[in-house]
Amino acid sequence: MSEFIYLTFDGLSRGLVYAAFALALVLIWRAARIVNFAQGAMAVAAVYVAYSVTNATGSYWLGFVVALLAGLVLGVTVERVVMRFVDHSSPLNGVVVALGLVLIIQGTLGIIYGNEYLPVETPFSRDAFEVGGVAMLSRYDLFVIAAVGTVVVLLTLLFTRTAVGLRMRAAAFAPDVSRLLGVSVGGMLTLGWALAAGVGSLAGMLVVPTELGVHPTAMDVVFISAFAAAVVGGLDSPIGAVVGGLVVGLLLSYVSGYIDVTVAPMAVLALLVVVLLGRPGGLFSSSKARVA
Amino acid sequence: MTAIEARPATSTKTMPGAPRRRRVHPAIVIVVGAVLVVALTYVLPPFRNYQLATVGAYFCVTAGLTVLTGLNGQLSLGHGALMATGAYTLALSQNKWENLPLSFALAVLVTTAVGAVIGLAAARLRGPYLAGLTLAVAIVVPSVTSTFDETFNSDQGLSVMLNPPPEQYPMEQWQAWLCWAAALIVVLLLALLVRGRFGRDLRAVRDDETAAKLAGINIARTQVLAFVVSAACAGVAGALFAYLAQSVSPGAFPLTLSLFLLMAIVIGGLGSLFGALWGALLLVVLPTLSQSVGEHAGSQRLEGNLALIVFGVVLVVVMLAAPGGLASIPSRISRLIRRNR
Numbered sequence: 001m002s003e004f005i006y007l008t009f010d011g012l013s014r015g016l017v018y019a020a021f022a023l024a025l026v027l028i029w030r031a032a033r034i035v036n037f038a039q040g041a042m043a044v045a046a047v048y049v050a051y052s053v054t055n056a057t058g059s060y061w062l063g064f065v066v067a068l069l070a071g072l073v074l075g076v077t078v079e080r081v082v083m084r085f086v087d088h089s090s091p092l093n094g095v096v097v098a099l100g101l102v103l104i105i106q107g108t109l110g111i112i113y114g115n116e117y118l119p120v121e122t123p124f125s126r127d128a129f130e131v132g133g134v135a136m137l138s139r140y141d142l143f144v145i146a147a148v149g150t151v152v153v154l155l156t157l158l159f160t161r162t163a164v165g166l167r168m169r170a171a172a173f174a175p176d177v178s179r180l181l182g183v184s185v186g187g188m189l190t191l192g193w194a195l196a197a198g199v200g201s202l203a204g205m206l207v208v209p210t211e212l213g214v215h216p217t218a219m220d221v222v223f224i225s226a227f228a229a230a231v232v233g234g235l236d237s238p239i240g241a242v243v244g245g246l247v248v249g250l251l252l253s254y255v256s257g258y259i260d261v262t263v264a265p266m267a268v269l270a271l272l273v274v275v276l277l278g279r280p281g282g283l284f285s286s287s288k289a290r291v292a
Numbered sequence: 293m294t295a296i297e298a299r300p301a302t303s304t305k306t307m308p309g310a311p312r313r314r315r316v317h318p319a320i321v322i323v324v325g326a327v328l329v330v331a332l333t334y335v336l337p338p339f340r341n342y343q344l345a346t347v348g349a350y351f352c353v354t355a356g357l358t359v360l361t362g363l364n365g366q367l368s369l370g371h372g373a374l375m376a377t378g379a380y381t382l383a384l385s386q387n388k389w390e391n392l393p394l395s396f397a398l399a400v401l402v403t404t405a406v407g408a409v410i411g412l413a414a415a416r417l418r419g420p421y422l423a424g425l426t427l428a429v430a431i432v433v434p435s436v437t438s439t440f441d442e443t444f445n446s447d448q449g450l451s452v453m454l455n456p457p458p459e460q461y462p463m464e465q466w467q468a469w470l471c472w473a474a475a476l477i478v479v480l481l482l483a484l485l486v487r488g489r490f491g492r493d494l495r496a497v498r499d500d501e502t503a504a505k506l507a508g509i510n511i512a513r514t515q516v517l518a519f520v521v522s523a524a525c526a527g528v529a530g531a532l533f534a535y536l537a538q539s540v541s542p543g544a545f546p547l548t549l550s551l552f553l554l555m556a557i558v559i560g561g562l563g564s565l566f567g568a569l570w571g572a573l574l575l576v577v578l579p580t581l582s583q584s585v586g587e588h589a590g591s592q593r594l595e596g597n598l599a600l601i602v603f604g605v606v607l608v609v610v611m612l613a614a615p616g617g618l619a620s621i622p623s624r625i626s627r628l629i630r631r632n633r
Binding site for chain 2: 034035037082085086087090091092093094095096097099100101102103104105106107108110111112114115217220221223224227228231235260262263264265266268269272273276277
């Protein structure tokens, strides 16, 4: 029983990271109708930036902030330099270009840092508190919950309570009408990419220390897990992304705990197959038209 | 400009079987190709022959993938995993029975069966969903080999027992012949297949599913068949890789392999079998070049990673500038000139 409780908390903490990453995918999907397959590689790039800054200055938090900024900048760059010029008449094109970016980013990181796992420190201890002899959450888990919670709240406020958020939704929903009404549709798209890449690098910062360390391909499996999370929730639904992330996190935690860590990717694949074949729109796709 | 280029990846200009190319029967091209390859193997030094053999192996899978992605519009990132299936089947069968033809047949059969399973799922998925699912398939390979390590020996992989080739031929020459024999047979079959009704169905489904359905085409069946055919090709390629390397390990089939295959078919022009040949050639030439650049610069990090960057840049640039592939560039330029006159 105590193992079950521990695995549940571990799964929820992991799930929140997947949720953040899935949220980044959903942000771009809603803004541009592209699944950003380069999200994982972009996040790894941001983590490497943090690694360099932290090593140079000795401050984790400076590295953390710089990584988030690097994520924003990378998102803007990718949108302005590459994605803007992709011909969207076939959905394949965006995917192929994103995969090209994956190769470029991973190759560049490999040249700069080498293809080995570099250890990354955590700002807080990962030893779990014990309540009545049962291991539950660690300080790091609390940090993850706080960070992802803050992001979710801020994004919700942005999209529902501010003029910029309204413009972003309008630009995605009806680009032509929005343009006539004076909304800078291209600008909103860039902003969407920047936000998504920022959230993605936050997820990368949170997840990489809990695994083997930072490596150019460190986020490949995380990307698939987050993609599964986004699909479970429906690519259009931010709430779905959070719920999907928690589902995937719990699933992976139980599978790793009760069977073996190596089985985890297979569990993700199985989940993807079941959801895609059973309910391709995701669990939260109630309405056909996009409401928000 | 945009009106004409609205469906560049599907431009009929680069398709095999377009009127311009239909005059030559594929069998003739294949025979000429076979003669060329045999002649080449007598001229080239052993290491180049080995590389030639690798090109042949790559050609099998790129040809199959270009039919699936280019002609049928299904993007698969799982072909690296399918190749791994073929390679492991060959290794297991070879180590048990030491009968190469039997092992090849089994490799193709097993990969085809796996492809059918993925294809059944894929037929219900579109665009990014399909890409995501097949990406998951590609990532699952190391996980499978570690979980069932008694069979697959996890990261170390398996070595492949092979009988030496007939004495009068050098090893590498024999390898090149075998790989190219397989490649040319695969490509001939594919070319004959896409010339006929099946090829028309593939394109019809890709371009407009509703119209295809109205024309009496069974969409799901066509898509599954396309995936099965393409998987069989990947199985041949995987078996050839195991045969060439005389070993198999998950490290030989990373996610980047699937991305490389994608680059190969994009650069040659999606849907073009000739393009698949150019792509296969680049898959061997570019890493070799970048490795020699790396050695020249004395940087080990450069050696492996420069190829990644080059492939990535090529993929992005071709996709942005000439989505029809390199083969479409002359016609695009002439169109530009005509418009500006």
